[in-house]
Amino acid sequence: MVGGSDADFEAAKAFLSNMGKNIVHCGGASTGQVAKICNNLVLGISMAAVSEAMNLGVKMGIDPVKLAGIINTSSGRCWSSDTYNPHPGVVPTAPSNREYEGGFGTDLMLKDMGLAADAARSVNAPLPTGAVAASMYSVMSNNGMGRKDFSAVYKLLAGQK
Secondary structure (H helix, E strand, O other), rough: OOOOOOOHHHHHHHOOOOOOOOOOOOEOOHHHHHHHHHHHHHHHHHHHHHHHHHHHHHHOOOOOHEEEEEEEOOOOOOHHHHHHOOOOOOOOOOHHOOOOOOOOHHHHHHHHHHHHHHHHHHHHOHHHHHHHHHHHHHHHHHHHHOOOOOHHHHHHHHOOO
8 A cells, every 4th residue: 555656666666576466556645554453443343243243143042153154245355354363263373273373463553543533533433433442442441451452342342252
């Protein structure tokens, strides 16, 4: 996600290709940051939503692997469920299987949600679901879970410590 003039992007492209394979010129200066903020806003919200759904389903008696399989082949499919599922035992490589260690820390997600909120205020764009998700990450951070992976929002919703 890169912002800048066409000429600057072309000049930097060879260098950037050493850092990653998916290089997208987003437009003028700062549009790369805009894309990153918006993408992480969706990620923070979707993880909270998947955590809510997994918690509800498990509490109502459905096997979490079966529920995730249904979500991941239906309209609820998203990265937060099919690649990084917050319920332990669903995706073997997810931080949920390592007591939410490693991965993308809650404090970092909270920072990114704050950046999105600041950006939204600057252009008078409402973020009601973003605000709710951010409040969950804030509660986690304030309760000593800031270094845990942000998918530990599942633990918060499930009433686990």
